[in-house]
Amino acid sequence: MGNEYDTRSFSMVEAEEQIIERVKRGESSAFSALYTAYVGKIYRFIALKVSSVQEAEDLTHEVFLKALSNIRKYEKRGASFTSWLYEIARNKVIDHYRTKKVNVGLEVIDAEIVSEDVPLTQTLDNEFQNERVRQAILALPEEYQTVLILRFTEDLSPKEIAKIVGKSEGSIRVTQHRALERLKQLLK
Amino acid sequence: MNERDILKQLQALKVLLPDEEFCRRSLSSILGAHAIKAQSRWGVSRGIFEMFTHASLIGAVMLFIAVIVGALNYIPSQSPFALTGANVRGLIAEATDIDIAIDLPELAYDIPTISLPPAVKTPAVTAGESTPTVLSEASADEIDRLLQELSK
Numbered sequence: 230m231g232n233e234y235d236t237r238s239f240s241m242v243e244a245e246e247q248i249i250e251r252v253k254r255g256e257s258s259a260f261s262a263l264y265t266a267y268v269g270k271i272y273r274f275i276a277l278k279v280s281s282v283q284e285a286e287d288l289t290h291e292v293f294l295k296a297l298s299n300i301r302k303y304e305k306r307g308a309s310f311t312s313w314l315y316e317i318a319r320n321k322v323i324d325h326y327r328t329k330k331v332n333v334g335l336e337v338i339d340a341e342i343v344s345e346d347v348p349l350t351q352t353l354d355n356e357f358q359n360e361r362v363r364q365a366i367l368a369l370p371e372e373y374q375t376v377l378i379l380r381f382t383e384d385l386s387p388k389e390i391a392k393i394v395g396k397s398e399g400s401i402r403v404t405q406h407r408a409l410e411r412l413k414q415l416l417k
Numbered sequence: 418m419n420e421r422d423i424l425k426q427l428q429a430l431k432v433l434l435p436d437e438e439f440c441r442r443s444l445s446s447i448l449g450a451h452a453i454k455a456q457s458r459w460g461v462s463r464g465i466f467e468m469f470t471h472a473s474l475i476g477a478v479m480l481f482i483a484v485i486v487g488a489l490n491y492i493p494s495q496s497p498f499a500l501t502g503a504n505v506r507g508l509i510a511e512a513t514d515i516d517i518a519i520d521l522p523e524l525a526y527d528i529p530t531i532s533l534p535p536a537v538k539t540p541a542v543t544a545g546e547s548t549p550t551v552l553s554e555a556s557a558d559e560i561d562r563l564l565q566e567l568s569k
Binding site for chain 1: 418419420423424426427428429430431432433434435436439440443444446447448450451452
């Protein structure tokens with residue numbers, strides 16, 4: 230856990246706004262602070278939605294590249310900078326699947342990994358458990374994935390998720406409930 | 418797995434972190450790409466800037482030359498354009514002695530005749546005759562009166 234790109238290395242909202250302003254003024258070196266603060270969150274969000282580390286790294290890189298190129302378009306209108314990054318990341322993953330047409334592949338993963346044949350006992354190490362949950366998440370529809378990851382792994386409020394997904398808070402609560410039910414079924 | 422276990426598992430996924438080497442490479446690549454992009458954008462504006470710089474430089478050089486030429490003309494002895502072998506005073510004296518007489522042929526004026534009162538009728542202008550002096554001799558009152566009549 231001694232990773233310098235852990236999300237906890239950046240917390241002050243005021244400092245964040247100042248850094249964003251510096252980047253907007255053309256000080257691209259200030260972007261390093263934003264990258265260091267958020268790369269962990271964005272990488273995790275993407276890694277839980279794709280099947281390989283390579284894809285997760287490539288998409289994470291693209292997200293931050295796009296963020297830097299479009300940072301002038303970012304305006305703090307109720308949504309935080311993190312929400313803006315999650316929105317870019319989500320669109321990148323959707324585009325990734327659209328262009329690669331890997332939906333069929335995900336079905337295969339679902340059948341293989343989350344089958345009843347997988348031995349699940351208390352002796353299984355955490356890494357295996359994590360991988361099993363990750364694979365189960367991968368088998369869910371995209372919106373269910375997004376809501377579950379942001380709500381329970383990233384601890385975002387339904388309000389924040391609603392802004393990222395572009396839906397109402399109530400709709401997010403319904404999706405969250407359905408996604409949990411579906412995940413429960415997959416992990417039985 | 419009950420709901421509580423699932424939530425615990427979802428929380429446990431926080432351990433998923435990117436490779437530090439990847440982060441370093443990715444960040445330097447992003448900053449590098451951005452710098453190149455900014456440089457190429459600056460390239461166009463730099464071209465325009467240089468154009469203006471060159472134009473103003475040429476302007477400044479021209480102004481400098483004009484000032485130098487002006488200053489040299491102001492001090493004739495220092496002027497590179499001064500003819501050292503020429504006798505300037507002699508040339509001026511010679512020029513004033515030149516008497517040029519030009520005979521002008523009779524000029525025909527195509528001006529409609531204005532009927533003027535006899536006192537101010539202009540005599541015909543012929544070569545060799547003196548200039549009419551009617552107006553020059555007329556008093557200020559007469560001129561006013563004539564102007565009023567003409568304007569009627």
